[in-house]
Amino acid sequence: MKKMSVIGWILTILLVVMFCLAGFPKLAGSSVWNRMFVNWGYSHSMLLIVGVLECLGAVALLHRRTILWGAAILAVIMVGAGYTHIAAREGYAVLRPALFLGLIGTTVWLRQR
Numbered sequence: 001m002k003k004m005s006v007i008g009w010i011l012t013i014l015l016v017v018m019f020c021l022a023g024f025p026k027l028a029g030s031s032v033w034n035r036m037f038v039n040w041g042y043s044h045s046m047l048l049i050v051g052v053l054e055c056l057g058a059v060a061l062l063h064r065r066t067i068l069w070g071a072a073i074l075a076v077i078m079v080g081a082g083y084t085h086i087a088a089r090e091g092y093a094v095l096r097p098a099l100f101l102g103l104i105g106t107t108v109w110l111r112q113r
Contacts, residue, residue: 008110012061015107018100019058019074026051040084053077061107071108075101 026033026047037047053073060070081097 004110004113008107008113011103011107012111015074015100015103016058016061019054023051023054023058027055040088042084050077050080064111067108067111071104074104078104 029044029047033047034044037044054077057070057073057077060066060073062070078097078101082094082101085091085094085097
């Protein structure tokens with residue numbers, strides 16, 4: 001039981017770091033992310049919204065009371081990312097959000113035990 005808890009926390013920290021590393025450049029208005037969002041047909045406002053939600057969702061994973069909210073926020077972002085990659089015909093790029101969706105679900109399952 002304790003081993004599963006440790007694995008859950010390791011996955012939580014990994015997800016928090018990964019989503020914050022993805023969200024902060026969007027909040028800073030990274031030209032690379034801005035160009036990608038424009039190419040996908042999204043506005044600069046959507047870039048900022050996604051950045052805020054990634055950071056908020058990541059931080060929410062840290063507390064037992066907010067983990068489900070954080071997971072839900074991040075899951076919606078990952079479903080949107082998957083749709084975007086499919087619509088843009090970016091092939092295997094859809095695997096990245098699918099992998100993160102699986103990690104989010106696994107983390108919640110391990111932490112809720």
